[in-house]
Amino acid sequence: MKPLVVGAAAGAVVSALVSAVMVGTLVVSATSAVADEPARRPDSAFGVGASGLVPIEPVPSVVSHDGTRVQKSLLRTELGTGVFTVSAQQGRAEASVASLNLAGLLRADQVRTWCADGSGGMDIIDGAVLGTPLPRNPIGNDTVSVSPLVKVELNHQIAHDDGTLTVEGLALTVLPGAPAPSRLLTAPEKAALPGLDTLGLHVPAAASTVADVLAAVPSAGQKIVVGSVTCGRIADQQQTEPGQQAEPEQQQAEQEPERPVDAAPAAPKPRIVKAHLPVTG
Amino acid sequence: MALHTAPRPTRTNRRRPLGWVIAGAISGIVVAIFVLGMPAPTAAPLPALDAATVARLPVADTYATTVNAPVDTDPAGRTDGVVVHPPQPAAVYAAPGGAPIARVEPTGFGDTWLPVIATQGDWMRVLLPSRPNGSTGWLRAADVRMASTPYVVRVHLRSFRMDLVDNGTTVGTWTVGTGKASAPTPVGRTFVLGALSDAKQHYSPVILPLGAHSPTHDTFGGGPGTVAIHTWPTATVFGKASSDGCIRVPSDALDRLTEVPLGTLVMIDEG
Numbered sequence: 001m002k003p004l005v006v007g008a009a010a011g012a013v014v015s016a017l018v019s020a021v022m023v024g025t026l027v028v029s030a031t032s033a034v035a036d037e038p039a040r041r042p043d044s045a046f047g048v049g050a051s052g053l054v055p056i057e058p059v060p061s062v063v064s065h066d067g068t069r070v071q072k073s074l075l076r077t078e079l080g081t082g083v084f085t086v087s088a089q090q091g092r093a094e095a096s097v098a099s100l101n102l103a104g105l106l107r108a109d110q111v112r113t114w115c116a117d118g119s120g121g122m123d124i125i126d127g128a129v130l131g132t133p134l135p136r137n138p139i140g141n142d143t144v145s146v147s148p149l150v151k152v153e154l155n156h157q158i159a160h161d162d163g164t165l166t167v168e169g170l171a172l173t174v175l176p177g178a179p180a181p182s183r184l185l186t187a188p189e190k191a192a193l194p195g196l197d198t199l200g201l202h203v204p205a206a207a208s209t210v211a212d213v214l215a216a217v218p219s220a221g222q223k224i225v226v227g228s229v230t231c232g233r234i235a236d237q238q239q240t241e242p243g244q245q246a247e248p249e250q251q252q253a254e255q256e257p258e259r260p261v262d263a264a265p266a267a268p269k270p271r272i273v274k275a276h277l278p279v280t281g
Numbered sequence: 282m283a284l285h286t287a288p289r290p291t292r293t294n295r296r297r298p299l300g301w302v303i304a305g306a307i308s309g310i311v312v313a314i315f316v317l318g319m320p321a322p323t324a325a326p327l328p329a330l331d332a333a334t335v336a337r338l339p340v341a342d343t344y345a346t347t348v349n350a351p352v353d354t355d356p357a358g359r360t361d362g363v364v365v366h367p368p369q370p371a372a373v374y375a376a377p378g379g380a381p382i383a384r385v386e387p388t389g390f391g392d393t394w395l396p397v398i399a400t401q402g403d404w405m406r407v408l409l410p411s412r413p414n415g416s417t418g419w420l421r422a423a424d425v426r427m428a429s430t431p432y433v434v435r436v437h438l439r440s441f442r443m444d445l446v447d448n449g450t451t452v453g454t455w456t457v458g459t460g461k462a463s464a465p466t467p468v469g470r471t472f473v474l475g476a477l478s479d480a481k482q483h484y485s486p487v488i489l490p491l492g493a494h495s496p497t498h499d500t501f502g503g504g505p506g507t508v509a510i511h512t513w514p515t516a517t518v519f520g521k522a523s524s525d526g527c528i529r530v531p532s533d534a535l536d537r538l539t540e541v542p543l544g545t546l547v548m549i550d551e552g
Contacts, residue, residue, distance in 0.1 A: 112368075114426075119403050121423035123368050136369050137329055137424065267364050267428035267542035270476035272487055273391050277343070277477060278504030279488060279511070280464065280495045280526035 041164040043067070043231040045093040045113075047084035048077055048102070052222035064088040067237065079103065079224060091234035092116045092264070095169065095227040102226065104191070105130060106172065113155075113169030113227030116264075117234050120167035122155045122227065129172065163236050169227030182211045329424065330381065335370050341383035341411040341418065343474060343490060344505045349375055349382045350409060350416035353398065356469035357550065359433070363397040364472075364544030365405060365425035373418035377404035383411070383418060390475020390490060394428070394544030395420075398470075410474050410492040412505075414467050430542040434473070434510075436528055437552040438466060441520045443530060445537055453537050458518040458529035464497045466508060466526050466549060473510075473538075473545045485511035487539050491547055495526035510538060510547070 042065050049058030056079060060072035067090030074084040080102035086095045096112040108127030114120060127134035132146045138154035146152050156168040185208060207213050341347045350373075366387070373383040387393055395407035398417065405425065409416040435444040438459050445453040460466035471493035479488055488511045495506040506526070513519075513529040528549075530538070 116422075116427060119422050125368075136332065139329055264363055264427045264429040267394060267430045267544060268392075269540055270473070270543045271391050272476045272478055272539065274480070275390050275475070275477040276479050276481055277390065277475075277488070277490055277507060277509075278482065278502035279490055279507045279509035280460070280498060280501045280504075281484070281524055
């Protein structure tokens with residue numbers, strides 16, 4: 001492997017570790033794929049979870065079955081630390097984590113993933129995977145190249161047949177079948193090794209090359225998702241009464257805002273700032 | 282909806298010349314379809330402009346004039362109270378899928394919150410804080426955070442009355458002062474732009490600048506002629522048109538208004 005940047009090299013290690021774990025890559029999201037699916041996925045959100053070799057139940061996790069707002073917060077998880085806050089209500093869900101440190105591999109001041117009435121997106125403030133900065137406002141289904149081994153997907157949007165939308169904010173996957181370079185581990189890579197234990201990847205302390213790391217990791221896959229939200233369209237959810245006529249799927253004409261006020265969180269009270277702006281007295 | 286049914290190009294793809302070739306071909310097809318009279322492309326969400334491009338757009342703030350901003354065509358129209366905040370600089374477009382005309386910054390006088398006056402697909406039309414009065418623009422829903430305010434502030438110039446409405450119920454009514462004939466308070470819908478304390482303007486502990494500007498003062502006191510709501514040291518100004526455009530309110534009204542979220546609509550009429 002030709003290391004592009006230090007962070008990328010470290011990424012290789014991690015990826016290796018994780019990759020062993022994460023072979024599954026895009027195959028099945030622990031969060032979004034269920035064999036026996038309900039008629040319509042309920043509005044839901046979770047903070048962080050892993051699927052693959054070492055599945056880790058998503059936490060914190062909320063599901064709004066009847067449209068009522070539900071919210072949970074958590075300061076620490078098996079996978080990392082941060083202030084995880086998730087909420088879901090009719091047609092809206094959000095998963096945000098502040099001061100995130102995921103096993104030393106992923107750090108960010110904030111990662112926020114949201115969906116509302118059939119749309120969704122995410123934003124990242126000062127995020128980096130193994131030192132490689134992440135974009136602040138990723139486009140849908142964005143992929144960032146960190147190393148040949150680690151795959152970083154951002155704002156992965158999955159449109160379900162039932163009309164709901166899942167947005168996976170940030171997914172780390174170690175690519176299966178990646179080459180195992182025999183080069184020595186860099187200092188950042190070695191520094192990242194202890195964090196791999198957190199992910200269920202046990203690498204001998206004596207590992208000195210990237211190949212050593214890969215060899216110590218099983219060949220199964222692992223995928224870690226930070227921030228996943230699922231929500232449907234409010235109009236769809238309101239069509240529960242028999243005889244109620246469906247709204248046109250896409251009203252292109254300009255229209256008054258239709259999202260119920262209750263669907264949006266309350267706007268914050270203003271913070272009074274010190275500033276100078278001469279006004280018209 | 283295109284946002285989640287049509288995967289967008291990855292960052293890598295966007296860097297490849299081939300990507301541009303394909304994009305060119307696709308745009309050619311789109312143009313062909315348009316020319317042939319087939320349904321025009323709808324206002325599908327566009328990929329976000331990169332940060333550098335957004336940064337080059339002129340800012341839409343209280344000091345600026347936004348050229349080519351569509352004007353609010355329903356200045357007395359009510360909304361459902363949705364307000365949006367751009368977590369990072371966001372492009373403002375002339376129309377859904379149209380040309381970018383400006384950018385809005387995450388903060389101004391506190392966090393920036395703009396009222397949504399219309400939606401179309403994944404686009405939101407907002408009131409802008411820049412000149413001319415009634416300036417609006419379209420934002421990509423993906424670029425903003427959405428919230429809601431239950432409040433509306435209604436100002437009736439002729440009767441010098443201001444109402445604070447909470448969820449449709451008037452929860453406060455006050456007699457206020459308004460702009461004099463030579464510097465009238467502008468009519469129309471605007472919004473609470475910020476909440477600030479200004480050490481150089483002692484007449485009010487808190488000043489609430491609005492998104493509107495004086496129609497007669499291009500500048501005032503070194504500022505851009507921003508109209509604001511604030512209190513005044515003497516009660517004699519209430520019930521009079523004596524300001525240079527600002528709305529002077531009793532201190533208890535100001536206390537209530539400082540609890541109102543930024544972005545809340547302020548509806549000013551002649552009544």
